[in-house]
Amino acid sequence: MSKKPIIVFEGIEGTGKSYHIDKIAKYLKKKNRSFIKIREPGGNVNSEKIRKLILNNNSTFNKYTDLLLYLSARSENVELIRKNVGKKIILIDRFSDSTIAYQHYGMGIKIEFIKTINDFLIKGININFTFLNTVSQRNMRKRLIERKNLNRYDKFNHNFYKNVQRGFVKILKKNPKRYMHVNSNLDIKHNEKIILDKIKNLI
Numbered sequence: 225m226s227k228k229p230i231i232v233f234e235g236i237e238g239t240g241k242s243y244h245i246d247k248i249a250k251y252l253k254k255k256n257r258s259f260i261k262i263r264e265p266g267g268n269v270n271s272e273k274i275r276k277l278i279l280n281n282n283s284t285f286n287k288y289t290d291l292l293l294y295l296s297a298r299s300e301n302v303e304l305i306r307k308n309v310g311k312k313i314i315l316i317d318r319f320s321d322s323t324i325a326y327q328h329y330g331m332g333i334k335i336e337f338i339k340t341i342n343d344f345l346i347k348g349i350n351i352n353f354t355f356l357n358t359v360s361q362r363n364m365r366k367r368l369i370e371r372k373n374l375n376r377y378d379k380f381n382h383n384f385y386k387n388v389q390r391g392f393v394k395i396l397k398k399n400p401k402r403y404m405h406v407n408s409n410l411d412i413k414h415n416e417k418i419i420l421d422k423i424k425n426l427i
């Protein structure tokens with residue numbers, strides 16, 4: 225019987241999460257497999273409103289407000305996820321690991337505080353597999369420069385992204401079987417193939 229896992233794509237800016245998730249979505253469509261695709265923050269009307277607020281270049285929220293807004297955006301997604309668990313494949317562009325990586329490892333908010341609220345919100349939702357995409361600072365900068373618009377979270381300093389990416393790797397190391405480390409400094413087509421091979425295995 226085919227499986228319908230929840231699959232998350234994580235990583236700092238410009239690691240190719242959106243690129244790879246779109247490729248997988250195209251593959252699933254071609255194969256007539258039912259799936260939903262969500263991005264965080266965002267993914268539905270209310271959550272997209274919150275996304276605009278957080279990432280707007282004129283916003284000046286403090287780190288706790290940001291955390292609570294990211295969690296609010298997630299809160300607006302959990303119902304949709306719960307409704308589809310086991311019925312459709314669920315692809316998510318960023319989820320809880322991003323909150324731990326950015327708000328704890330990047331911004332220094334206590335991990336227990338984040339986990340208390342997050343675990344309450346996502347109770348019963350288990351991520352089956354995560355692709356963690358990493359990138360060198362040089363390639364990340366090169367890819368960001370090519371973008372027409374940069375948002376508020378695309379503009380942190382070198383150290384911030386270094387800490388966030390290290391944080392992601394620490395999270396992976398706690399549970400390595402549930403993750404695949406994708407080195408996005410390597411050829412994009414090579415990575416596309418290894419991700420697709422793993423997806424075929426997961427579904």
Ligand SMILES: Nc1ncnc2c1ncn2[C@@H]1O[C@H](COP(=O)(O)OP(=O)(O)OP(=O)(O)O)[C@@H](O)[C@H]1O
Pocket residue numbers: 235236237238239240241242243244367408409410411412415
């Ligand atoms: N080896 C590579 N792996 C991934 N992306 C690459 C690679 N080489 C070039 N790119 C380009 O880098 C860009 C990555 O952008 P993409 O939006 O997919 O990243 P992202 O991780 O979703 O970023 P963000 O979190 O900032 O939204 C794409 O335009 C992609 O074509």
Ligand SMILES: Cc1cn([C@H]2C[C@H](O)[C@@H](COP(=O)(O)O)O2)c(=O)[nH]c1=O
Pocket residue numbers: 237263264265294295318319320322323324326327377378
């Ligand atoms: C879910 C989540 C996201 N973030 C950050 C990560 C990125 O900088 C932006 C989202 O932009 P993208 O273009 O969709 O990658 O938000 C965060 O700090 N905390 C979170 O929980």
